Amino acid sequence: MNDILAALGQSCRPLIICDIDEVVMEFLDPFQAYLASIEYRLHPDSFKLTGNIRRIADNVCATKEECAKFQEAFFAVQDQWQKPARNARIVLDGFKDDADIVFLTAMPPRHEIVRRALLDLHEFHFPMIATEDAKGPVAARLIGERGVPAVFIDDIHTNLHSVRTHAPGCLLINLMANDVFRALAPDPGERVVKARDWDHAGALIRAHFKAHA
Ligand SMILES: [Mg+2]
Numbered sequence: 336m337n338d339i340l341a342a343l344g345q346s347c348r349p350l351i352i353c354d355i356d357e358v359v360m361e362f363l364d365p366f367q368a369y370l371a372s373i374e375y376r377l378h379p380d381s382f383k384l385t386g387n388i389r390r391i392a393d394n395v396c397a398t399k400e401e402c403a404k405f406q407e408a409f410f411a412v413q414d415q416w417q418k419p420a421r422n423a424r425i426v427l428d429g430f431k432d433d434a435d436i437v438f439l440t441a442m443p444p445r446h447e448i449v450r451r452a453l454l455d456l457h458e459f460h461f462p463m464i465a466t467e468d469a470k471g472p473v474a475a476r477l478i479g480e481r482g483v484p485a486v487f488i489d490d491i492h493t494n495l496h497s498v499r500t501h502a503p504g505c506l507l508i509n510l511m512a513n514d515v516f517r518a519l520a521p522d523p524g525e526r527v528v529k530a531r532d533w534d535h536a537g538a539l540i541r542a543h544f545k546a547h548a
Pocket residue numbers: 354355356357358489490491
């Protein structure tokens with residue numbers, strides 16, 4: 336993270352801080368395919384994983400510990416399953432000459448090497464921070480005191496709210512690749528803008544940068 340902070344410290348360009356799972360890379364579709372390969376299914380009964388994963392053979396619900404184990408196992412082989420979200424790279428590439436782009440993913444850092452390989456395979460050559468810490472304080476450090484316009488994009492409301500608290504001037508965009516679970520998501524709340532897709536997110540980012548140029 337320190338090298339990313341040092342590079343940003345030299346920059347006066349606008350900043351895009353972007354989540355990965357369900358934002359840049361599909362997570363739920365590939366995770367469902369992975370679960371099917373081990374005879375489990377994720378049922379879209381509500382906006383959560385735990386409690387909605389059941390064994391196909393007998394419909395028995397996976398425990399919280401089992402769900403965590405499935406996610407851990409999936410992250411270890413993510414490069415075999417995950418695909419880019421539609422238009423994510425085209426839209427981000429459209430900003431790369433005029434803005435700094437940093438990925439901020441709530442993934443255990445031990446999976447960083449395989450994730451970096453996955454991102455590079457799909458030509459997302461932007462720096463990445465993998466952390467299990469709250470995203471707000473990290474976003475605030477990335478933005479710093481430089482006074483640049485900043486945007487934070489995530490599918491999970493608690494992450495958006497964390498950044499809302501710690502980086503109050505930042506544009507907050509709620510974006511989620513999976514249509515089924517997006518329809519189940521709670522309202523993201525005050526000051527969070529919902530984007531339909533990456534094209535919509537791109538338009539929101541451009542407007543924010545223009546208004547704060
Ligand atoms: Mg996510």
